[in-house]
Amino acid sequence: MKNKYKISFIIPVRDEEKTLLDLSNKIAEECKKCAKISDFEIIFIDDGSQDNSLKVLKKLKTQNNFIKVLSLRKNFGKSVALQVGFNAASGDLIFTIDADLQDDPAEIPNFINKIDEGYDLVSGFKFNRLDSKEKCIASSVFNFITSRASSIKIHDFNCGFKLYRKEVAKSFNMHSEMHRYTPVLAELNGFHCTEVKVHHQKRMHGVSKYGYSRYLNGLFDFIAVMYLMRYADKPMYFFGKIALVCGVLGIFCLFQNIVLAVLFALSAVVILCFGILAHIVMLGIIKPERVENYVKERLL
Numbered sequence: 289m290k291n292k293y294k295i296s297f298i299i300p301v302r303d304e305e306k307t308l309l310d311l312s313n314k315i316a317e318e319c320k321k322c323a324k325i326s327d328f329e330i331i332f333i334d335d336g337s338q339d340n341s342l343k344v345l346k347k348l349k350t351q352n353n354f355i356k357v358l359s360l361r362k363n364f365g366k367s368v369a370l371q372v373g374f375n376a377a378s379g380d381l382i383f384t385i386d387a388d389l390q391d392d393p394a395e396i397p398n399f400i401n402k403i404d405e406g407y408d409l410v411s412g413f414k415f416n417r418l419d420s421k422e423k424c425i426a427s428s429v430f431n432f433i434t435s436r437a438s439s440i441k442i443h444d445f446n447c448g449f450k451l452y453r454k455e456v457a458k459s460f461n462m463h464s465e466m467h468r469y470t471p472v473l474a475e476l477n478g479f480h481c482t483e484v485k486v487h488h489q490k491r492m493h494g495v496s497k498y499g500y501s502r503y504l505n506g507l508f509d510f511i512a513v514m515y516l517m518r519y520a521d522k523p524m525y526f527f528g529k530i531a532l533v534c535g536v537l538g539i540f541c542l543f544q545n546i547v548l549a550v551l552f553a554l555s556a557v558v559i560l561c562f563g564i565l566a567h568i569v570m571l572g573i574i575k576p577e578r579v580e581n582y583v584k585e586r587l588l
């Protein structure tokens with residue numbers, strides 16, 4: 289197994305002017321020390337910052353040739369920023385790390401060791417979480433449900449500190465706030481995930497960019513991801529099952545309540561039509577090249 293890697297660091301930035309210099313210095317220092325890293329690049333994605341982040345990044349770029357800066361036209365959200373970074377990354381391994389210095393770059397080697405053990409995605413686990421009580425409780429509920437529903441045995445899906453083999457990161461097509469579910473998206477494509485414990489640091493500068501809307505958005509993304517996990521390439525299995533239940537209920541109601549029976553029968557037909565439409569849409573979207581991503585090795 290290869291044990292020297294080129295690493296790309298993807299750092300989404302929204303109004304984080306105070307930590308950028310420190311963060312890039314710490315990452316560079318760690319990369320120069322780590323025997324498993326042959327080369328590295330740090331890609332900052334400025335996600336529509338309103339403060340001086342872009343100015344700071346441009347200065348850092350002129351001083352360091354390992355730094356790359358991509359600036360988005362407006363604030364598109366962390367998932368889009370990460371996707372822009374994944375598209376631009378040229379490393380064998382791709383780290384994501386938040387810009388606020390709540391994660392410690394000194395822990396980089398622990399992630400790489402897990403890749404050497406054969407895993408494809410390594411997720412940080414903030415076991416000593418230093419966020420507010422309300423955020424910790426909501427996060428525990430989110431992690432418990434996601435882990436149970438997806439059968440992925442990790443404790444902290446939303447940790448920003450993660451390491452991906454390039455094949456994993458390049459398989460994503462992230463939108464909305466899907467960054468919370470990258471381990472689920474990875475397992476969907478047959479990759480294997482694990483976790484390492486990381487020390488969480490308090491946010492020293494700036495503020496969190498997420499309010500209460502994160503819980504509602506997280507719920508809708510969860511439903512979408514669970515659907516994707518089971519039915520992405522077979523929508524008829526999903527709609528067909530619901531139509532079947534409606535059809536059976538319609539038959540049961542036939543001799544008791546004719547109105548209900550007709551309603552159930554009509555629902556079954558409409559849902560079945562949705563299934564056919566979803567199937568046609570899927571055929572248009574999912575291209576044959578998609579399956580290339582499922583091949584682990586080629587002995588041709």
Ligand code: UDP
Pocket residue numbers: 299300301302303304335363364365366369385386387388390448495496497498
């Ligand atoms: N971020 C971003 N775009 C956004 C929101 C956040 O690029 O619309 C970045 C932010 O600058 C930080 C990371 O995503 O580097 C995580 O954000 P934050 O620290 O606010 O999240 P929390 O730690 O509160 O979950």
Ligand code: MG
Pocket residue numbers: 386388390491496
């Ligand atoms: Mg943070």
